[in-house]
Amino acid sequence: MLYFARWKIALILGTILLGVMFLLPNFVPESTRYGSDGTPQGVWSTLPSDTLNLGLDLRGGSHLVFQVDMDEVREDRLVRLADDVRTVLRNQPAILTAAPAVVEGRVVVRLSRPDDLEAALDRLEDINEPVSNSFGQASLDQTLSIEADEDGRTIRVAITEAALEEIQSRTVTQSVEVIRRRIDATGTTEPTIVRQGDDRVLVQVPGESDPQRIIELVGTTARMTFHMVEANVDPGPDGQGRTPPGVIILPQESPEEPFLAVQRRALVTGEQLVDASQGFNESGQPSVNFRFNTSGARAFGDATAANVGRRFAIVLDDVIISAPRIRSPILGGSGMIDGGFTVQSASDLANMLNAGALPARLTPVEQRTVSAGLGQDSIERGQIAIIIGFSLVIVFMLLAYGFFGIASTVALVVNICLLMGGLSGLQATLTLPGIAGIVLTIGMAVDANVLIFERIREEYRAGRTVTNAIENGYQHAQSAILDANVTTFIAAAVLYMMGAGPVRGFAVTLGIGIITSVFTAFVFSRLLLAGWLRLAKPKSLPM
Amino acid sequence: MNLSSLALVRFLPVETHFGFIRMRAVSFILSLALVLGSVAAFFTMGLNLGIDFRGGTSIEISTEGPADIALIREAVTAVVPGDVQVQGFGTEEDVLIRVGEIDPEVINPLEGFEALDAAQAQQAVQRLVTTALNEAIPGVSYERMEVISPQVSDELRVAGATAVLVALFLMLVYIWLRFEWQYSVGAVLALAHDVIVTIGFFAVTQLQFNLPTIAAILTIVGYSMNDTVVVYDRIREMFRKYKSLPTPQVLDMAINETLSRTMLTSGTTLVALIAMAVMGGAALEGFALALIWGVTIGTYSSVFVAAPLLTVTGVRRDSGDSDN
Numbered sequence: 001m002l003y004f005a006r007w008k009i010a011l012i013l014g015t016i017l018l019g020v021m022f023l024l025p026n027f028v029p030e031s032t033r034y035g036s037d038g039t040p041q042g043v044w045s046t047l048p049s050d051t052l053n054l055g056l057d058l059r060g061g062s063h064l065v066f067q068v069d070m071d072e073v074r075e076d077r078l079v080r081l082a083d084d085v086r087t088v089l090r091n092q093p094a095i096l097t098a099a100p101a102v103v104e105g106r107v108v109v110r111l112s113r114p115d116d117l118e119a120a121l122d123r124l125e126d127i128n129e130p131v132s133n134s135f136g137q138a139s140l141d142q143t144l145s146i147e148a149d150e151d152g153r154t155i156r157v158a159i160t161e162a163a164l165e166e167i168q169s170r171t172v173t174q175s176v177e178v179i180r181r182r183i184d185a186t187g188t189t190e191p192t193i194v195r196q197g198d199d200r201v202l203v204q205v206p207g208e209s210d211p212q213r214i215i216e217l218v219g220t221t222a223r224m225t226f227h228m229v230e231a232n233v234d235p236g237p238d239g240q241g242r243t244p245p246g247v248i249i250l251p252q253e254s255p256e257e258p259f260l261a262v263q264r265r266a267l268v269t270g271e272q273l274v275d276a277s278q279g280f281n282e283s284g285q286p287s288v289n290f291r292f293n294t295s296g297a298r299a300f301g302d303a304t305a306a307n308v309g310r311r312f313a314i315v316l317d318d319v320i321i322s323a324p325r326i327r328s329p330i331l332g333g334s335g336m337i338d339g340g341f342t343v344q345s346a347s348d349l350a351n352m353l354n355a356g357a358l359p360a361r362l363t364p365v366e367q368r369t370v371s372a373g374l375g376q377d378s379i380e381r382g383q384i385a386i387i388i389g390f391s392l393v394i395v396f397m398l399l400a401y402g403f404f405g406i407a408s409t410v411a412l413v414v415n416i417c418l419l420m421g422g423l424s425g426l427q428a429t430l431t432l433p434g435i436a437g438i439v440l441t442i443g444m445a446v447d448a449n450v451l452i453f454e455r456i457r458e459e460y461r462a463g464r465t466v467t468n469a470i471e472n473g474y475q476h477a478q479s480a481i482l483d484a485n486v487t488t489f490i491a492a493a494v495l496y497m498m499g500a501g502p503v504r505g506f507a508v509t510l511g512i513g514i515i516t517s518v519f520t521a522f523v524f525s526r527l528l529l530a531g532w533l534r535l536a537k538p539k540s541l542p543m
Numbered sequence: 544m545n546l547s548s549l550a551l552v553r554f555l556p557v558e559t560h561f562g563f564i565r566m567r568a569v570s571f572i573l574s575l576a577l578v579l580g581s582v583a584a585f586f587t588m589g590l591n592l593g594i595d596f597r598g599g600t601s602i603e604i605s606t607e608g609p610a611d612i613a614l615i616r617e618a619v620t621a622v623v624p625g626d627v628q629v630q631g632f633g634t635e636e637d638v639l640i641r642v643g644e645i646d647p648e649v650i651n652p653l654e655g656f657e658a659l660d661a662a663q664a665q666q667a668v669q670r671l672v673t674t675a676l677n678e679a680i681p682g683v684s685y686e687r688m689e690v691i692s693p694q695v696s697d698e699l700r701v702a703g704a705t706a707v708l709v710a711l712f713l714m715l716v717y718i719w720l721r722f723e724w725q726y727s728v729g730a731v732l733a734l735a736h737d738v739i740v741t742i743g744f745f746a747v748t749q750l751q752f753n754l755p756t757i758a759a760i761l762t763i764v765g766y767s768m769n770d771t772v773v774v775y776d777r778i779r780e781m782f783r784k785y786k787s788l789p790t791p792q793v794l795d796m797a798i799n800e801t802l803s804r805t806m807l808t809s810g811t812t813l814v815a816l817i818a819m820a821v822m823g824g825a826a827l828e829g830f831a832l833a834l835i836w837g838v839t840i841g842t843y844s845s846v847f848v849a850a851p852l853l854t855v856t857g858v859r860r861d862s863g864d865s866d867n
Contacts, residue, residue, distance in 0.1 A: 212670065388822055480772065487769055491710050
């Protein structure tokens with residue numbers, strides 16, 4: 001156990017050197033490591049240049065989890081499905097039915113004549129299109145389940161479970177993309193936007209201490225549409241007026257005119273907008289300027305040419321933000337919205353229009369924000385706790401083991417270097433509980449050493465020579481060290497799998513700490529003692 | 544130079560001969576009392592659940608100059624009806640405001656907050672409180688804000704409980720594989736003891752029980768297991784060595800031989816944790832206190848519960864020879 005081949009010594013020292021290399025960037029200012037273009041410069045282009053990756057609770061920032069409202073998406077899909085069902089059955093020669101209705105998550109349509117059943121089922125199969133995945137292959141053959149009731153005239157059409165899952169997965173992926181575009185546009189550095197679980201999106205923005213701003217940015221669907229106003233329809237004082245088919249009443253952000261009746265069909269939608277930006281109107285008020293793409297410009301030009309003198313409504317998420325009168329056809333393909341914006345809200349809206357509408361409504365379900373000041377304070381307190389814990393443990397070990405205490409102190413220093421180097425190298429997130437994990441590791445790391453030293457003492461008392469005692473000590477402590485650390489590692493692994501955010505950071509430091517502790521106690525300190533035995537050739541055990 | 548003189552103090556006797564097994568009646572009764580007391584405290588006093596587990600809003604503010612807690616409480620309760628706690632913590636300028644999960648019905652009548660669902664209502668509380676505080680306390684700054692919806696807190700409760708149970712189960716399996724089932728049962732009973740008594744500690748002290756507390760409990764489980772395994776490993780070795788000695792005597796010898804290691808490791812761990820509790824600030828204090836308690840209990844249980852339990856579960860002395 002005490003003989004080390006050359007290559008083994010090289011391997012052990014190499015591992016330590018690697019740890020120190022990964023640790024090093026933490027002691028060098030960022031301006032030295034990185035050039036003005038943000039890439040590592042000088043020796044740092046070959047050496048590791050990343051520092052510890054601090055969690056939001058240490059660097060300050062906002063952590064938000066948004067829930068994607070799938071109920072609404074599902075409801076929306078069903079309404080569209082009902083439309084499709086109606087359209088396909090009304091195609092010439094029309095099959096007579098009652099209006100298709102959405103009942104308990106299915107579209108139900110009742111045929112006027114039972115004889116049409118076969119023909120109706122045939123036509124409905126046409127809207128049962130396969131879904132293709134991003135490689136263009138069909139990932140789902142059937143998106144709809146179409147069933148006829150026993151009465152022979154009622155047909156129920158539902159979206160299959162698999163298709164719903166596909167829709168959900170796409171909705172979340174699209175949401176992540178839209179949120180990323182929106183947040184990137186605000187110029188924030190290093191935001192993290194990832195899917196979490198089946199129907200959630202995690203948004204982390206370092207340095208942002210006002211979570212409401214992110215909530216507004218992410219919580220707004222930003223679905224913009226342009227509709228003709230129906231001036232002949234009275235919306236009623238509370239928006240409950242009677243409407244002819246194809247006309248809906250929407251609220252407006254205006255006290256004189258709280259509701260307006262508009263055509264349900266949109267002239268142009270937000271997808272046809274390009275290049276939105278914040279500007280000012282003639283009277284110097286903040287506004288949102290935009291251009292239409294080719295199809296949008298044509299549609300809008302035609303509509304305004306045909307409706308000079310009438311008003312159209314600009315609708316954002318089912319609220320009318322402005323309803324100007326058409327003075328002349330708008331053919332240039334560009335326009336301006338002014339609806340009582342501030343510079344901030346106008347530029348936010350422009351940013352959201354450019355980023356695109358979210359495919360669903362997102363609600364914040366978890367929010368954690370830490371100010372940069374508190375984060376800095378936590379780092380400082382953590383450093384003090386680490387230094388004091390470290391010093392006390394060293395004193396303790398020196399008192400208990402004297403000379404061998406020095407060996408375990410060296411091992412502990414190497415251990416902390418490896419732990420911190422490992423965290424930097426793996427770019428694992430260090431959180432405040434993570435710092436607690438480091439302090440705890442310092443306290444527990446000496447355990448393996450203690451086990452070995454106690455064993456060496458026993459063996460020595462039992463009458464063995466120093467070399468034999470040390471040899472046997474390592475041998476006999478092996479299984480206890482292994483079992484003891486595996487159990488702690490299990491606890492850390494469970495914590496990593498079940499925990500979230502900061503707690504996960506604790507699990508990571510604890511887990512890495514266990515590995516480095518076993519390495520330093522069992523491999524490195526053994527190398528130290530072997531070296532000491534060869535050089536000092538001790539006759540008695542100095543502890 | 545005589546290097547052994549460097550060991551200035553030998554604060555543990557080299558060899559001890561305590562009769563731990565003889566005392567097992569006492570330690571079992573003590574442990575049973577601790578467990579029952581913890582269960583009673585849990586049901587009568589309850590846990591002071593943090594917002595991770597009960598949902599709601601938690602805001603840490605710091606003021607310019609000493610904080611006027613009464614004024615802050617007044618400002619907050621004026622806008623948010625319901626379960627509001629305002630307390631100082633850390634320094635004089637730091638105040639923690641906690642608002643329990645709020646029913647959307649309470650918020651909806653307010654201007655501009657109509658038709659909110661449960662998750663949105665919690666967000667609304669944060670807006671209401673910050674608006675009120677900005678007005679009432681000039682120069683207020685927000686150090687930490689957390690808003691957890693009821694849905695997420697329910698999930699976190701389940702995840703937390705599952706994590707502890709899964710960890711216990713995995714330990715049971717691991718010890719079973721490495722030792723015998725008798726050891727496994729003894730170890731896991733001792734662990735369950737530690738977990739229950741730690742939860743009792745949180746009930747009695749009314750320290751906040753939140754997500755890091757689960758991390759603390761799992762760490763205690765890992766630590767206590769670590770301790771127990773070291774003792775068990777020695778017991779197994781002794782059984783092989785001294786085949787004819789009576790079980791209680793072998794157990795005592797094993798515990799005594801590992802005792803100085805047990806005390807030293809607990810010592811260094813506690814020393815590091817005390818540094819964390821004293822220097823780590825308010826955010827780490829509860830976490831550190833839980834660990835200090837847990838390490839103490841874990842050490843006690845390894846020596847006084849886990850090892851003596853082997854006389855009850857009845858280890859088979861002839862087994863296990865093959866695996867060395």
